[in-house]
Amino acid sequence: MTAQKPGIQLNKKGRLKHFLTTEELSRQILTEILDTAENFAGVGERAVKKVPLLRGKTIANLFFEPSTRTRTTFELAAKRLSADVLNINIEASATKKGESLLDTLQTLESMHCDMFVVRHANSGAAHFIASLVAPGIRVINAGDGRHAHPTQAMLDAFTIRRHKGGFNGLKVAIVGDIMHSRVARSEIHAFNTLGVKEVRVIAPKTLIPAYMRALGVKVFHDLKLGLKGVDAVIMLRLQRERMQGPLLPSADEFFKMYGLTEERLKVASPDVMVLHPGPINRGVEIDSEVADGPRSVILEQVSHGIAIRMAVMSLCMGSVE
Amino acid sequence: MNLCIRKGHLFDPASGLDTVSNLYIRKGEIVAIGRKPAGFEIKKQIDVNGRYVFPGLVDLSARLREPGEHFKADIASETRAAASGGITTLICPPDTTPIIDTPAVVELIHQRSEQSGKTRVLCLGALTHGLKGERLAEMYSLKEAGCIGVSNAMQPIENTEVLRRAMEYAVTCGMTVFIQPEDPWLGSGTMHEGAYSTRMGIPPIPETAETVAIARDLLLIEETGVRAHFMHLSTARGVELIRDARKRGLPVTADVSIHQLHFTDKDVESYNSLCRVKPPFRHHSDKERLIDGIKKGVIGAICSDHQPLDHDAKMAPFSMTEPGVSSLDVMLPLVMKLVDDKLLDLETAVRAITHTPSEILGLPLGSLAVGTSADLCIYDPEQRWTVSENALTSAGKNTPTLGWQLKGKVTHTLLKGRIVHKSRI
Numbered sequence: 001m002t003a004q005k006p007g008i009q010l011n012k013k014g015r016l017k018h019f020l021t022t023e024e025l026s027r028q029i030l031t032e033i034l035d036t037a038e039n040f041a042g043v044g045e046r047a048v049k050k051v052p053l054l055r056g057k058t059i060a061n062l063f064f065e066p067s068t069r070t071r072t073t074f075e076l077a078a079k080r081l082s083a084d085v086l087n088i089n090i091e092a093s094a095t096k097k098g099e100s101l102l103d104t105l106q107t108l109e110s111m112h113c114d115m116f117v118v119r120h121a122n123s124g125a126a127h128f129i130a131s132l133v134a135p136g137i138r139v140i141n142a143g144d145g146r147h148a149h150p151t152q153a154m155l156d157a158f159t160i161r162r163h164k165g166g167f168n169g170l171k172v173a174i175v176g177d178i179m180h181s182r183v184a185r186s187e188i189h190a191f192n193t194l195g196v197k198e199v200r201v202i203a204p205k206t207l208i209p210a211y212m213r214a215l216g217v218k219v220f221h222d223l224k225l226g227l228k229g230v231d232a233v234i235m236l237r238l239q240r241e242r243m244q245g246p247l248l249p250s251a252d253e254f255f256k257m258y259g260l261t262e263e264r265l266k267v268a269s270p271d272v273m274v275l276h277p278g279p280i281n282r283g284v285e286i287d288s289e290v291a292d293g294p295r296s297v298i299l300e301q302v303s304h305g306i307a308i309r310m311a312v313m314s315l316c317m318g319s320v321e
Numbered sequence: 322m323n324l325c326i327r328k329g330h331l332f333d334p335a336s337g338l339d340t341v342s343n344l345y346i347r348k349g350e351i352v353a354i355g356r357k358p359a360g361f362e363i364k365k366q367i368d369v370n371g372r373y374v375f376p377g378l379v380d381l382s383a384r385l386r387e388p389g390e391h392f393k394a395d396i397a398s399e400t401r402a403a404a405s406g407g408i409t410t411l412i413c414p415p416d417t418t419p420i421i422d423t424p425a426v427v428e429l430i431h432q433r434s435e436q437s438g439k440t441r442v443l444c445l446g447a448l449t450h451g452l453k454g455e456r457l458a459e460m461y462s463l464k465e466a467g468c469i470g471v472s473n474a475m476q477p478i479e480n481t482e483v484l485r486r487a488m489e490y491a492v493t494c495g496m497t498v499f500i501q502p503e504d505p506w507l508g509s510g511t512m513h514e515g516a517y518s519t520r521m522g523i524p525p526i527p528e529t530a531e532t533v534a535i536a537r538d539l540l541l542i543e544e545t546g547v548r549a550h551f552m553h554l555s556t557a558r559g560v561e562l563i564r565d566a567r568k569r570g571l572p573v574t575a576d577v578s579i580h581q582l583h584f585t586d587k588d589v590e591s592y593n594s595l596c597r598v599k600p601p602f603r604h605h606s607d608k609e610r611l612i613d614g615i616k617k618g619v620i621g622a623i624c625s626d627h628q629p630l631d632h633d634a635k636m637a638p639f640s641m642t643e644p645g646v647s648s649l650d651v652m653l654p655l656v657m658k659l660v661d662d663k664l665l666d667l668e669t670a671v672r673a674i675t676h677t678p679s680e681i682l683g684l685p686l687g688s689l690a691v692g693t694s695a696d697l698c699i700y701d702p703e704q705r706w707t708v709s710e711n712a713l714t715s716a717g718k719n720t721p722t723l724g725w726q727l728k729g730k731v732t733h734t735l736l737k738g739r740i741v742h743k744s745r746i
Contacts, residue, residue, distance in 0.1 A: 023520070102636060122638035123522040124592035145640070146522030185522055209525065214516035 008130055015319035018130045018139040019312045021148040022190040030194055034158050036311035037304070043080055044306060053314050054083035057114040061087045062104070062129075063142070064120040069278060070142050070152070073302070074117045077309035086113065102132065109134055115317060116140070123147035123182075138316040140309075146180050152277050153186035155308040157194060159301050160232050163273050167191065171269075173200040173226050175258060176236030176285050179207045179247075183277050184236060185215070192216045202226035203258065206247040223258050228267045234275045235260055235285045243284070251284045261287045265295065273297050323347050324738060325357070325366040329374035329699065334672035335688035341371060346695040349737035353691060367733060367740075369699055375671055377409025377696030377736065379678040379687045381499075381576050382552055383627035383649060385442070386716075388429060389418025394629040394716035396430065400439035402649040402715035404742035407698030407731040408625070410441040410679070410686055414499075415452065416474040422447035422458045424466035431467060439741045441696075443682070445472040445499055448487050454478040457487055460494045469682050470550070472499035475599065477534065479505060481541070488545040497681075501552045502534035502559070503600065511640040513586040513601040521592065523639060526601050528556045535562045542571055550681055551575040553626050555600035557610035564619040574681050575619065577611050578626035579655045580646050582664075584608075584721060594635040594642040595721040598628075612664050621677035623670075625652045629717020647717030651708060653700065654727040661728065695738035704730040 009025065011017045016029055043049055059078045061071055071087065078085045090104065108116070115138040118126045123145030130139040143149040157167075164170060172191055178184045178201045191199050201208060202220040212219050220226030227233065243251040265272060274286075274295045282288045291298060326344040331354065333339075338354070345353040345361055352358055383403065386394040403411050413430060415421035421430070427444050434442035446463030448471040450456045460471050471491055478484040491498045507530035512518045514525030535551065539562060542549045554560060554577050563575045584602040596602055614620040628645030635642045648655075656674055659665045665673075679687035686696060708725045710718040734742035 101638075120638060122640050124640075125638035127592050128638045144522075144638070146524075148522070182522060185520070209519045210514050210527070211516045211519045215520060 008127065011319050016315050017319050019150055019316055020126045020130060020139065020141045022150045022153050022186045022193065023148070025193065027193050027195065030154070030157070030190060033154055033308065033311050033315060034161060036315060037154075037158050037307040040310040041304070041307040043310070044303060050080055050082055052082045054078070054081040054317055057083045057317060058112065059083045059085050059115045059117060059313070060108050060113045061085065061117045061142075062108075062119070063087070063089050064118070064125070065143070067119055067143070069302070070119065073305040074142060074309050077306050077313060080306065081310055081313060083313075105129060105132060109137065114138065115313065117142050119143045121145055140312060140316060143182055145182065146185070147182050148186045149182040150186045150190070151305070151309050151312055152183045153190040154312070155301055155305045156187055156234060156275055156277070157190050158304050158308055159275060159297050160273070162304075163297065164231060167195040168197070170196045170232065171198045171200065171230045172196050172232045172234065173202055173230045174234045174236065175202045175223065175226070175260065177207045177238050177242060178203050178212065178236070179209050180239070180242070181236050187234065188215050188217055200226050200230065204248070223264060224267055227264060229269055230272060231269045232273045232275060233260065233265070233268065234277075237277060237279065238281055238285050255284055259283070259285060259287060260290050262289050262293065265290065275301060278302070322738070323362055323364045325363045326374055326697075326699070327366050327368045328371060329369035330371055331374045331689055332667065332671060333376050333675070333689035334668045335376065335676035336690040338689055344374060344689065346735070346738040349695055349739070351689060351691050351693055351695050354689070367699065372732065373700040373702060374689070375407065375698050375700055376675040376687045376689050377698055377734065378407050378653060378674045379682070380408045380411040380627070380649075380652070380674075381622050381624040381678050381681065382414055383411045383625050384629065385413055385430075386629060387417070387433060388426065393631045393634070396433040396442070397437045398714075398716040399627070399629060399649065400434055400437045400442065402713070404439040404734045404736070405714040405731060405744070406649045406651070407653045407700060407734050408440055408649060409696035409698070409734065409736045410443065410684070412469065412682070413442055413444050414474040415445050415447040415472055416476070420447050420452055421445065421468070422450055422452075422463070424462050427463065427466040427468060438736075440736060443467070443469045445470050445474070447471065448473040448491070448498060449478065449483065452476040454480055454483055456483075457490050460490055460496055464494055464496055468496075470497040470499050472501070475501055475503070477503045477505045477508070481537065484538070485541050485545060488541055488547040492545055492547045497548045497550055499550045499552055500538055502531050502538060504530050504533045507533060511597060511601070512589050513603045515586050515604055517586045517590055521590070528558055528603070531556050531600055532558045532562060535559050539566045539571065539573070542566075542573060546572075548572040553578045553581070553600055553624070554611060554614070554620060555581055555603050555607060557607045560610050560614040560619055564614070564617070567619065574621050575614075576622035576624045576678070577615065577620050579623050579648055579652050580626070580721070581611055582608060582623070582659060583655055588721060592639045593721065594637070594639055595646070595719055595723070597635075597639060597642050597644045598646050599644040612659070615665060615673055616669060621673065622681060623656055623673040624678070625649050627715070629715050630719045632718070635719050645719060646721065647713065647715050647719045649715050650713045651720060651722050651727065653698070653731060654729045655722070657702060657729045658727070695735055697735050698731050699733040700729060701732050702729045704728070706730055
């Protein structure tokens with residue numbers, strides 16, 4: 001019930017203990033995550049795809065919200081680090097009361113899990129769990145409500161750095177449902193900290209929260225203006241339930257105004273790269289020609305996701321209390 | 322029993338008292354101030370030694386959780402908390418379980434609070450049956466049973482036709498309508514819309530959730546001529562709307578919850594569920610304008626908006642927790658903190674928790690005038706204490722002031738001349 005300190009992610013020596021959000025972390029720590037991931041990036045290509053760093057550790061994937069992609073890459077990352085993995089999918093309906101979430105945690109703690117990877121539909125859920133677990137247990141946020149999805153942001157940063165060599169001077173645009181996107185929020189903080197020159201968000205006014213500029217971004221409602229001169233475009237997935245209703249009239253109209261096509265990319269920098277956290281809605285936010293084209297790094301992102309998650313898990317587990 | 326309160330700093334904005342003197346009580350009434358009346362035989366006296374003697378506080382909104390939610394609190398625990406906070410009259414909104422829409426529930430609450438005997442409990446009856454916003458409640462019967470006004474509490478009435486008719490019927494019954502202004506659609510989020518909600522990814526409650534409802538209701542008030550009281554204002558723009566309506570001569574009054582004068586959306590920053598409340602903590606500039614609204618008399622009363630909760634209610638990710646703050650225990654010290662911080666003068670502050678709320682209710686309370694009920698509290702402004710779960714009398718420990726060092730404590734509370742609270746120290 002007590003207030004959680006913003007510094008909950010770091011131990012007393014300033015090392016990463018929990019990874020809940022990219023906000024408030026230093027450039028040094030974010031760079032360390034990227035550098036560590038660089039070391040792990042080759043592991044998947046070896047004959048024996050494992051390193052023994054987390055042998056004997058138990059990692060529980062606690063997914064209160066369904067996910068295939070993120071859960072799978074976390075599972076693979078943990079296994080490549082030689083940890084034992086528990087996958088626990090908890091239907092949201094069974095945890096409508098906070099007590100059962102607490103009960104679940106306590107049960108897992110008594111099974112001596114060392115790390116929780118948490119996805120939850122409510123913003124702040126990972127903070128809440130991190131504030132309650134026993135001192136030795138680490139928490140990694142795999143997505144909480146609209147708030148944060150820090151490993152996704154870091155894998156996008158990793159992908160951009162691999163292609164561009166760094167972040168200085170870059171202009172990055174994030175397009176789509178900014179309002180409900182934890183990916184966008186985490187990216188904005190990560191990119192700004194890492195030294196990106198300009199982060200832009202592009203969407204209709206209905207999909208951009210009020211006070212967005214307070215996060216350090218330029219806001220565009222016009223795709224063409226927003227894409228001008230950008231070095232990377234991140235397209236966000238538009239959830240099906242948002243395509244018709246008070247936020248948007250139809251998927252078709254969204255594609256007409258904000259769908260990414262080769263034609264529209266012409267105003268961007270000539271070597272612009274196109275990212276998407278997946279899964280893609282072809283013909284809604286992105287044209288197949290772009291998604292499958294030479295500028296797209298969408299499949300690379302997936303394999304980078306494993307390296308980033310290995311990096312974060314090993315860094316958090318390696319820090320002592 | 323004949324009682325003498327000796328050498329108290331009697332402070333009462335209603336009767337203009339601000340003096341160190343003796344106060345004499347007989348048969349539950351204040352019978353004299355200063356000189357002992359002829360034939361008055363002192364049976365008991367309380368030596369106040371210059372501490373403040375205020376009129377007993379009148380609180381326009383406090384949930385007692387009985388009937389229906391005993392696991393959170395009950396009438397015995399919360400009236401005890403009220404007495405220990407110097408509150409001698411409190412208003413219980415109708416959203417109990419069952420809802421206060423029949424005389425039987427009113428009688429039950431009256432009976433239980435008389436058994437406890439710690440504070441005067443008055444009920445607001447439901448404005449619509451079951452608070453569902455569909456058909457009128459039996460307002461006349463509720464008035465007969467002792468309800469002091471009618472309200473739909475935290476359930477906004479969506480159907481404007483029903484609201485208009487409910488106001489007309491309230492006029493017919495001579496009842497004041499108590500409104501907590503909220504547009505249910507705009508108000509569906511869980512924290513104030515601002516930079517913090519955007520950063521935290523919390524579904525936002527824009528300012529318009531309050532102002533759209535106030536604007537709509539003011540037009541209906543103007544049309545129906547109902548006397549209305551707006552509860553728990555949270556926005557600067559809301560204060561302006563009320564100010565303009567009052568200028569136009571509409572019969573409207575307003576209050577603000579004490580916690581709105583101390584907290585802002587920044588306090589929610591670390592997902593502190595103790596700061597989840599409805600209406601939400603707003604921007605710093607809203608807080609300033611609310612205080613200004615009190616100074617200018619637009620907001621007449623400060624209330625506790627006390628909502629005690631069980632421990633589990635706040636133990637979840639932010640948006641899944643229940644809104645509400647437990648505030649009976651800290652209400653008076655928090656009001657006095659505004660005086661210490663030079664945000665309000667003592668007279669305005671005390672008036673807002675005594676005389677004006679009783680005026681809004683149309684009751685002759687909240688005063689130290691001779692001939693009125695001897696409801697008063699003795700307040701030691703220098704006593705320091707730390708807010709902790711143990712230090713709170715209320716069964717609800719859900720206050721974001723936990724850990725705060727507060728200055729000032731109620732040492733005695735008298736209800737109709739009876740000592741209903743005496744601090745241990």
